[in-house]
Amino acid sequence: MIDKVVAACTRVEGSGNLIIYLKNDEIYQTELNFSVFRGFENILVGKKLLEIPKIVSRICGLCYASQTIASCKAIEDIYGIEPSYKSILLRRLLLSGELIKSHMMHYFFQSFPDLLKIFNINHTINDPYNLINYNPQLTTNVFNLIKIGSEINKLIGGRMLHPITPIPGGLIFNPNRKSLISIEKYLKKGIYYIDTIIENFIDLFSAFDPPTEFNLSNPIFFGLKNNMGFDRYEGDLRIEQNEATYDDFQAKNYSKYFDKNPNLYGITFKSNSKNNILTGPIARYKITQNYGIDKISEYISNFGKKWKSNLLFLNFLQLIESYYEIQKSVEMVNTTSLKSKTKLEHLNSIKKSNGIGVLEAPRGVLMHHYHLNKAKIVDQVKLFIATEINLPILNKMITEYAKKLYEKEDIDSVKEKTQRMIRAFDPCISCASH
Amino acid sequence: MCSTCPLNNHAKFDFPLTIEKIVPRNDEIHFPEENLSCFLNDGILCLGPVTRDGCDHLCINQGLPCEGCLGTASKGFTANLINILSLFHLSKDLRKYKAIYYRFSKSTVGGKV
Numbered sequence: 101m102i103d104k105v106v107a108a109c110t111r112v113e114g115s116g117n118l119i120i121y122l123k124n125d126e127i128y129q130t131e132l133n134f135s136v137f138r139g140f141e142n143i144l145v146g147k148k149l150l151e152i153p154k155i156v157s158r159i160c161g162l163c164y165a166s167q168t169i170a171s172c173k174a175i176e177d178i179y180g181i182e183p184s185y186k187s188i189l190l191r192r193l194l195l196s197g198e199l200i201k202s203h204m205m206h207y208f209f210q211s212f213p214d215l216l217k218i219f220n221i222n223h224t225i226n227d228p229y230n231l232i233n234y235n236p237q238l239t240t241n242v243f244n245l246i247k248i249g250s251e252i253n254k255l256i257g258g259r260m261l262h263p264i265t266p267i268p269g270g271l272i273f274n275p276n277r278k279s280l281i282s283i284e285k286y287l288k289k290g291i292y293y294i295d296t297i298i299e300n301f302i303d304l305f306s307a308f309d310p311p312t313e314f315n316l317s318n319p320i321f322f323g324l325k326n327n328m329g330f331d332r333y334e335g336d337l338r339i340e341q342n343e344a345t346y347d348d349f350q351a352k353n354y355s356k357y358f359d360k361n362p363n364l365y366g367i368t369f370k371s372n373s374k375n376n377i378l379t380g381p382i383a384r385y386k387i388t389q390n391y392g393i394d395k396i397s398e399y400i401s402n403f404g405k406k407w408k409s410n411l412l413f414l415n416f417l418q419l420i421e422s423y424y425e426i427q428k429s430v431e432m433v434n435t436t437s438l439k440s441k442t443k444l445e446h447l448n449s450i451k452k453s454n455g456i457g458v459l460e461a462p463r464g465v466l467m468h469h470y471h472l473n474k475a476k477i478v479d480q481v482k483l484f485i486a487t488e489i490n491l492p493i494l495n496k497m498i499t500e501y502a503k504k505l506y507e508k509e510d511i512d513s514v515k516e517k518t519q520r521m522i523r524a525f526d527p528c529i530s531c532a533s534h
Numbered sequence: 535m536c537s538t539c540p541l542n543n544h545a546k547f548d549f550p551l552t553i554e555k556i557v558p559r560n561d562e563i564h565f566p567e568e569n570l571s572c573f574l575n576d577g578i579l580c581l582g583p584v585t586r587d588g589c590d591h592l593c594i595n596q597g598l599p600c601e602g603c604l605g606t607a608s609k610g611f612t613a614n615l616i617n618i619l620s621l622f623h624l625s626k627d628l629r630k631y632k633a634i635y636y637r638f639s640k641s642t643v644g645g646k647v
Contacts, residue, residue, distance in 0.1 A: 143640045147633050150557040154601060155638060258596045262603075265596055269560045272596050444560040 107515040109522055111210045113162055114529025118519060120502060120511070127514070130502040131495045132522055140534040141362040144481040149175050149470070150268060150447075152478070156468070157262040159483075160530040162205070165198040165257065166461035167468075167531075168266050169333075173457030174468040175268035180451035184442040187270035189432050192333055193283070194256045194263060194271075195459070196425040199332075200290070201249030202462040203418035206526050207297075208242040211415045214520045218412070219308050238300055241293040245422070248286045248293075252429075255279055269445040275438055284433045290426045298399055298419045306402045310410040313501050314524065318342075318375050319493055321383035324460045330388045330424060332460035338387055341373065351458040351467065360482055367488050376493035379464030379486050380526070381417035391424050399423075411497070411524050418526075450476055461486055463528050487532035494525050535587040535607075539594060545572035553579050554625045556599075556634070563597040573599040574622075579634070583607075584614040601637060611635075 103122040108115075109132065121129045140159055144152055153171040157164045169191050176183065183191075213231055216222040225231050232239045250260045256273055257263025265272045275283075318341075325348060326335030339357060340346035349357060358369045369377055390397070399420060407413050432438070450472065458467040464486025471480040498518050505514045536542055554577040562576070573580035573594075581602035582594070589604050606614060612635050619634075628634065 139640070143638075145640075148556060148631070151633070151637065158638060259592050264593050264598060267560070267563075267598075272563055272598070444563065446560055 105511060105515070107519070109519055111213075111519075111523055112527055112529060113160075113206075114527075114531075114533065116522075116527070116529045118498075118515060118522065120514065120518075122511075127499070127503045127506045130499040130518060132491065132498070132527065134529055134533040136533045138533055141481045141483055144470075145478055147478060149178065149472075149478060152470070153266065153268065154262075154264075156483075159534045160528060161261055162202045162528060163198065163461045163463070163466070163531055164262050165194045165253065165266070166459060166466050168263055169195065170457040170459050170461075170466050170468045172266050172268045173459065174455040174470050175447075175457070176445075176455075177457060178450055178452050178455035178470065178472065179268065179447045181269060181445045181447065183270040183445055186437050186440060186442050187444075188333065189435065189438055190256055190271045190273055190275070191266060193429055193432055194253060194266065195332060196429045197249045197252030197256070199249075199425050199462045200422050201246050201253070203422050204242050204245045204249070207415055207418050208239075210523050210526070214523055215305060215412065215415065218311060218520065219305055221304065235300070238297065241297055245290055245293050245297075248290045251286055252283060255283060267444070269447055270442075272444070274441065277439075280433055280438065284430060287426050287430045287433065291423070291430070294419065294423045294426060298416075298423060301416055301419060302399065302402045305416075306407075309406050310412045313504065314411040314521065316378065316382070316409055316411055316493075316497075319378035320371065320373060320375050321386045322377050322379040322489060323383040323387045323465060324458065325387050329390070329392045330384065332384075337458065337465065339371075339377075340383075340387055341375070351456045352454075354456070354467065354469075354484075358484075360484065362480065362482055366491065367484060376496060377489055378493050379489050381414050381421055382411075383464065384421070384460060385417050391420070393424060393427055396420055396424060411521070414524060414526065461531075463487060463526055463531070464489060483534055485528075485531045485534060487527045487529070490525060490527065491532070494522065494527065498522060535582045535585050535589070535591065535600065535604075538587055539572075539582055539591060541570065541572045541594065544570040545575060547572075547575065549621055550623045551575065551621070552577055552625070553622045553628060555579065556628070556631075558598065565595070565597050579628070581615070583618050584611065603638070 105120040105122060107118045109118045117133045117135060119131050119133045120127055144155060153168045156171045157168045159167050213225040216225060225234055253263065254260045258265045321340045323338060324335040325338035336348050336350055338346055338348050358367055360367045453472045455470045466486060467484035469482040470478050473479040498521050501521055502514050502518045505517055551574055556579050558578050578599050580599035582600040584607055585600055585602045586604045586607050593600055608614065615635060
């Protein structure tokens with residue numbers, strides 16, 4: 101007989117359930133289950149192309165800019181146009197604001213209490229009041245960074261959530277001197293805040309070895325590779341088994357490597373390897389290796405090999421990525437081309453029936469694929485979302501972890517501790533249940 | 535939201551208006567300071583007349599028409615919308631386009647969108 105134990109998965113983005121299947125009082129499977137299905141791939145069928153970016157933005161309240169810009173890129177691919185350099189810079193700034201906000205919220209509210217428990221530093225943080233009071237300075241810095249991300253998005257996107265300005269062909273925003281100065285001011289303050297948060301992380305956790313249950317067993321890394329260095333906007337896709345064996349391919353050839361059926365759950369990778377695919381900050385780090393900023397290499401050198409093959413390193417990489425994006429944004433704000441006046445690209449005629457837009461969202465590779473029929477109406481939409489890609493490795497790791505825990509502990513403790521591992525993956529359930 | 539719209543004073547309607555598009559062309563996007571004509575006058579469908587006020591006209595300030603994302607001004611969004619659309623002469627393309635009523639969802643009536 102099979103028993104099914106369901107626990108609401110708390111402190112993750114969206115609403116999901118942890119389901120544990122018990123057979124003869126032994127755990128045989130554990131999975132993260134989404135109770136909702138919103139059907140965006142069906143909603144978009146038949147809509148006019150230029151309406152799509154605004155609709156897909158509503159998929160998620162954290163990755164709104166990534167969804168909108170990936171959609172704009174796919175539509176630009178259909179029309180065969182390239183937006184101006186200025187528009188690309190502004191899009192990158194918008195993505196940076198989103199990343200800072202998303203990563204800081206996950207690190208502080210979702211992961212930080214778990215890390216304190218895992219490393220036996222503090223077991224008393226069980227509600228937001230305790231969390232805020234644990235280190236008031238850290239809390240202030242985190243809240244300030246979230247505010248910086250929101251303000252950048254409001255200024256460039258026209259709205260804090262679901263940006264208005266990114267449209268196929270460019271971005272409707274002509275920054276004036278005043279707005280550029282205010283963005284720069286925010287970002288320079290942000291460098292100080294993120295510095296203190298990274299130093300706090302190193303002080304608290306770098307002396308410990310991470311638990312072996314959280315070790316990643318040779319996953320295949322999947323991410324965007326740009327020869328110029330770490331980049332989340334442009335580049336080819338890469339599937340990397342290890343440093344020596346990898347496949348680089350253009351996004352338009354993706355169906356040789358992976359595909360999906362919009363009517364079924366999940367993405368199918370056509371790989372012979374038994375190892376699962378992982379995308380997100382860890383994959384970006386493994387693929388890029390070097391962020392090109394000396395201070396980041398200095399910070400990373402505080403952690404040894406054990407940390408670098410561990411899932412909990414994702415939390416540190418989120419802080420590092422926030423630091424990198426803030427530094428790069430300061431450089432971008434000071435470029436002269438932002439002040440130039442350029443017109444939006446015209447969308448004259450449809451050149452192709454397939455359009456693909458790919459970029460790196462905060463949680464990993466995000467790809468939109470639209471197909472037009474002969475009447476030039478969207479008849480098939482495929483959205484490839486990072487959390488969907490990570491689900492098999494997540495389910496495999498939590499099953500192994502839960503089995504190990506259940507040998508010594510009761511089911512309530514298994515439920516609680518397994519959720520820590522789910523939170524460490526940073527799943528975005530809103531995106532995944534699109 | 536038309537009563538507080540920054541373009542309100544410049545709307546001079548000569549019914550029936552002809553509506554041809556849902557989204558303006560990229561060269562038609564102007565900030566309200568540069569362009570002082572109502573979207574409906576220009577033949578672009580703006581859902582401002584049937585939408586609740588309170589968003590500070592974020593889209594209109596960026597040169598884009600209202601999408602109705604804040605919700606209906608009074609009961610029955612579809613009924614209100616049909617009322618307002620009856621004042622316009624919709625282009626052939628838009629007359630068959632059901633997604634005007636179901637922008638953020640999918641029509642379950644009559645098969646295809």
